[in-house]
Amino acid sequence: MSQANTLAAPDYFSLFELPRHLNLDPSALEKTFYAKSRRLHPDRFAARPLAEQEAALAASSQLNDAYRTLKDPIARTEYLLSLEGVQMDEQSRAATDAAKAAGTAKKQVAPPDLLEEAFELNMQLEEMRMAKKMGEDDPATRTELEGARERFTAMLHELEDKLHALWNDWDTHTEAGEEAAKTSTRDAMVALLNRRSYARNLVRDVNEALD
Amino acid sequence: MAENTQHRVVGIDLGTTNSLVAIMQGGVPVVIPGEDGSPIVPSVVAFDQETHAGFAVGNAAREVLLTAPGNAVYSVKRLMGRDLADVEPELKLFPFKLADGLQPGEVLKLNIGGLTLTPPEVSAYVLLQLKKNAERFLGGPVTKAVITVPAYFNDAQRQATKDAGRIAGLDVLRLVNEPTAAALAYGLDKNADGSAREGIIAVYDFGGGTFDISILKLHEGIFEVISTGGDTHLGGDDIDNLLLAVAIDDIRGDLGVDITQDPAAMQALRKVVIEAKIELSAADSARLAVELQGGRLYAREITRAQFEGLIASVIERTAAPVRQALKDADLSPEQIDEVVMVGGSTRVPAVRTLVSQLFGLEARGKKLHTELNPDEVVALGAAVQAQILSGTEHAVTNDLLLLDVTPLSLGIEALGGVVAKIIQRNSTIPASATEHFTTGVDGQTTVAIHVLQGERELAKDCRSLARFDLKGIPPMVAGLPRIEVKFLIDANGILHVSAREQRSGQQAQVEVKPTYGLTDEQVETMILDSFDNAESDIEARLVIEARNEANTILEATRKARQQPVWQQLTADEHDAINAALTSVEASLKSEDHKVIRNTIAQLDQHTRRLAELMMDSAVSGALGGKKMATADEGLGGEIGAPTTAPHAFAPAQISESEDSSPADVLQAAENDPETPAESTED
Ligand SMILES: Nc1ncnc2c1ncn2[C@@H]1O[C@H](COP(=O)(O)OP(=O)(O)O)[C@@H](O)[C@H]1O
Ligand SMILES: [Mg+2]
Numbered sequence: 001m002s003q004a005n006t007l008a009a010p011d012y013f014s015l016f017e018l019p020r021h022l023n024l025d026p027s028a029l030e031k032t033f034y035a036k037s038r039r040l041h042p043d044r045f046a047a048r049p050l051a052e053q054e055a056a057l058a059a060s061s062q063l064n065d066a067y068r069t070l071k072d073p074i075a076r077t078e079y080l081l082s083l084e085g086v087q088m089d090e091q092s093r094a095a096t097d098a099a100k101a102a103g104t105a106k107k108q109v110a111p112p113d114l115l116e117e118a119f120e121l122n123m124q125l126e127e128m129r130m131a132k133k134m135g136e137d138d139p140a141t142r143t144e145l146e147g148a149r150e151r152f153t154a155m156l157h158e159l160e161d162k163l164h165a166l167w168n169d170w171d172t173h174t175e176a177g178e179e180a181a182k183t184s185t186r187d188a189m190v191a192l193l194n195r196r197s198y199a200r201n202l203v204r205d206v207n208e209a210l211d
Numbered sequence: 212m213a214e215n216t217q218h219r220v221v222g223i224d225l226g227t228t229n230s231l232v233a234i235m236q237g238g239v240p241v242v243i244p245g246e247d248g249s250p251i252v253p254s255v256v257a258f259d260q261e262t263h264a265g266f267a268v269g270n271a272a273r274e275v276l277l278t279a280p281g282n283a284v285y286s287v288k289r290l291m292g293r294d295l296a297d298v299e300p301e302l303k304l305f306p307f308k309l310a311d312g313l314q315p316g317e318v319l320k321l322n323i324g325g326l327t328l329t330p331p332e333v334s335a336y337v338l339l340q341l342k343k344n345a346e347r348f349l350g351g352p353v354t355k356a357v358i359t360v361p362a363y364f365n366d367a368q369r370q371a372t373k374d375a376g377r378i379a380g381l382d383v384l385r386l387v388n389e390p391t392a393a394a395l396a397y398g399l400d401k402n403a404d405g406s407a408r409e410g411i412i413a414v415y416d417f418g419g420g421t422f423d424i425s426i427l428k429l430h431e432g433i434f435e436v437i438s439t440g441g442d443t444h445l446g447g448d449d450i451d452n453l454l455l456a457v458a459i460d461d462i463r464g465d466l467g468v469d470i471t472q473d474p475a476a477m478q479a480l481r482k483v484v485i486e487a488k489i490e491l492s493a494a495d496s497a498r499l500a501v502e503l504q505g506g507r508l509y510a511r512e513i514t515r516a517q518f519e520g521l522i523a524s525v526i527e528r529t530a531a532p533v534r535q536a537l538k539d540a541d542l543s544p545e546q547i548d549e550v551v552m553v554g555g556s557t558r559v560p561a562v563r564t565l566v567s568q569l570f571g572l573e574a575r576g577k578k579l580h581t582e583l584n585p586d587e588v589v590a591l592g593a594a595v596q597a598q599i600l601s602g603t604e605h606a607v608t609n610d611l612l613l614l615d616v617t618p619l620s621l622g623i624e625a626l627g628g629v630v631a632k633i634i635q636r637n638s639t640i641p642a643s644a645t646e647h648f649t650t651g652v653d654g655q656t657t658v659a660i661h662v663l664q665g666e667r668e669l670a671k672d673c674r675s676l677a678r679f680d681l682k683g684i685p686p687m688v689a690g691l692p693r694i695e696v697k698f699l700i701d702a703n704g705i706l707h708v709s710a711r712e713q714r715s716g717q718q719a720q721v722e723v724k725p726t727y728g729l730t731d732e733q734v735e736t737m738i739l740d741s742f743d744n745a746e747s748d749i750e751a752r753l754v755i756e757a758r759n760e761a762n763t764i765l766e767a768t769r770k771a772r773q774q775p776v777w778q779q780l781t782a783d784e785h786d787a788i789n790a791a792l793t794s795v796e797a798s799l800k801s802e803d804h805k806v807i808r809n810t811i812a813q814l815d816q817h818t819r820r821l822a823e824l825m826m827d828s829a830v831s832g833a834l835g836g837k838k839m840a841t842a843d844e845g846l847g848g849e850i851g852a853p854t855t856a857p858h859a860f861a862p863a864q865i866s867e868s869e870d871s872s873p874a875d876v877l878q879a880a881e882n883d884p885e886t887p888a889e890s891t892e893d
Contacts, residue, residue, distance in 0.1 A: 042702045046384050047602025061641035
């Protein structure tokens with residue numbers, strides 16, 4: 001999702017008076033959110049002049065958008081990356097264009113090393129769907145898919161751990177002002193998030209097929 | 212409490228079945244009684260010349276339902292913000308008489324007692340009554356209100372509710388979700404000693420027409436909704452319809468009478484069925500008895516067990532949204548500290564058992580919260596929120612704040628009819644999202660955007676909210692313009708859109724065409740005066756509508772006179788028609804709608820044979836058939852349809868039934884010799 005380039009709008013980290021770090025304390029974040037909500041929520045301005053009501057609406061929607069983004073680890077990472085000039089949806093731009101040209105639904109670009117396995121998996125998914133359509137079960141494919149689900153779920157957990165390690169790197173480099181190290185950590189996170197979103201979609205498809 | 216009446220904001224529960232108004236008094240919310248002493252105003256509106264002011268709301272309107280069903284309407288909340296296609300299934304179960312010639316996407320119009328009204332207008336009459344009750348109680352004008360809506364209401368349904376308020380002359384400060392209001396009324400954020408309490412609560416709201424579930428986190432006076440779910444077409448009405456189906460079947464089978472053809476008898480039966488249902492919440496059995504035309508009596512006994520078997524599938528339908536809401540909140544049932552029961556249908560013991568099970572309460576030594584009257588709790592909470600919004604200082608409400616969520620994801624239609632989600636469901640509101648659009652063709656100056664609400668992948672499966680045209684884009688090479696569109700869901704859960712072209716810095720024009728709903732201008736023309744002036748408003752409308760109809764029939768008759776079939780009529784017939792035509796023309800000047808209607812009826816009478824001849828010669832005209840084309844087939848024309856009617860208590864049907872769910876009931880009926888259907892002719 002592309003972020004709003006609304007002029008003058010402070011970024012979500014500054015809104016919460018936080019440094020651009022990726023590790024954050026959820027309960028502190030919540031506390032700030034509650035305190036700010038008490039001040040900014042439109043309910044506090046219902047009896048005020050229209051201009052104040054509109055300002056409250058703008059401010060509190062921004063606060064809520066910020067909280068929603070920062071609270072969620074992945075959304076937070078993607079948001080920070082976007083502040084660093086990375087457009088996460090650039091990554092799938094190529095896929096979008098391809099889909100447009102072909103008039104089909106958008107497919108994600110597979111990370112190269114997953115290509116082979118993903119290809120195989122997609123074949124199995126197709127078989128499973130066919131079987132389901134015919135009202136049959138395909139125990140062999142089912143077993144294979146269950147295996148794949150396990151593998152990719154494990155991969156997701158592994159990726160999450162790696163992401164946390166990258167967060168630590170990022171925060172350390174930011175503290176130290178090491179720009180070059182920040183850039184390489186940033187790129188590592190982009191690659192990791194792409195991989196993660198790819199794996200997550202596979203798991204989702206497998207779950208659907210196995211249902 | 213020397214509260215300035217100017218600042219008084221009332222809280223209104225505009226229910227499917229019942230509506231109430233409440234206000235804070237000395238730090239506690241109280242419901243406001245009507246002239247009859249009861250705070251409950253049934254959500255029934257009648258337009259009937261027999262009633263005192265030409266219209267009636269509440270219990271008085273309910274009387275009309277029994278004597279002149281065509282002049283009254285109930286459960287209109289089911290139609291709020293809905294489209295013709297949405298309500299098709301409703302028409303089989305409710306006696307809604309839709310106006311002729313409605314187009315898809317157009318705001319629905321109902322014919323009630325000679326008037327044509329939209330659902331927000333009908334609701335406005337209920338609000339007028341509540342406003343009047345509040346003014347009488349408070350001894351001063353009431354112009355500001357908080358109105359509650361089912362949490363699962365979509366944008367169109369919310370907008371329609373807000374329109375209803377405006378039509379009733381109320382400034383609607385906020386739409387509050389019903390379960391959230393109920394949570395507020397329970398004040399579970401405080402311990403008995405007044406100290407703050409933290410915790411997670413679930414509110415299960417099962418009313419007449421809607422079901423909601425909300426999960427909230429309480430923290431020092433903040434009521435933060437974490438997730439919500441529901442079904443805007445699930446409630447006590449569905450239970451009533453099951454019972455009705457059984458009775459209709461019985462009557463058809465045993466007495467050979469098709470009661471569905473008699474609207475008044477159907478209303479009487481509905482009344483009896485509801486009474487039996489309510490009785491079954493307290494007693495082990497109840498008796499259904501109704502007198503049919505010709506003094507024949509239909510009666511049967513229903514046991515609690517039979518009833519529970521019959522309704523099991525309906526109440527089980529509430530379980531899926533509960534599980535989904537828990538999943539969305541990322542909580543297990545055991546993590547819910549308290550469960551609050553709201554809505555009249557939570558009085559059904561089987562419902563309580565189900566909810567208790569869903570949250571594993573018994574094992575944890577916990578009980579459902581049923582202390583507050585489930586009919587009143589939503590209005591009480593609305594009154595609390597009304598005081599919060601009034602901007603006046605009150606120790607009780609100073610620290611309270613509701614943080615609610617949007618129940619449905621917001622998306623825009625992308626290539627291939629797929630929906631791209633831009634605001635996920637359960638996002639705290641106000642919430643916004645900014646999207647960028649561009650052109651696909653060189654020099655393109657408009658871009659069409661389709662906004663939807665719902666969780667499905669494809670646009671066709673989601674609720675269409677609006678189509679926008681971004682206009683006035685400066686002509687540029689395809690793909691170069693960059694139009695920023697901001698979608699904002701406000702604290703009422705209502706969507707606002709604005710747009711800007713960034714390359715040229717021009718403010719792109721947004722023309723919002725809501726897919727469903729009234730325009731501001733339409734609402735403006737509908738605004739009702741006070742309750743006391745409503746009578747003359749109605750009279751004026753009746754005259755206008757009678758004149759419109761007169762003009763239509765005049766036009767049609769004049770046209771018919773040019774047709775060859777005209778020559779097939781006798782000279783006498785010609786004279787009679789011409790005379791009737793002249794008197795319709797003359798009556799147009801009358802200010803009495805009855806005079807106009809009379810002459811129309813005359814002309815209708817005299818042109819009957821003409822209409823028939825025209826039909827025969829396959830000339831389809833405006834004449835004839837017009838009056839026959841009502842959208843429904845009388846109340847419950849289809850209620851007894853075999854798919855939905857579990858022939859639960861009709862022993863003759865036992866062996867034929869293949870449906871598994873009513874089978875238990877059938878079994879119960881068979882095993883229980885004390886409950887045969889008895890039908891006597893005395
Ligand atoms: N004792 C009861 N047992 C079963 N159902 C009841 C009882 N009392 C009320 N109801 C049902 O509750 C519904 C009305 O509940 P309410 O909360 O007022 O609904 P709404 O909010 O939709 O107006 C109706 O379907 C009514 O028949
Ligand atoms: Mg209700």
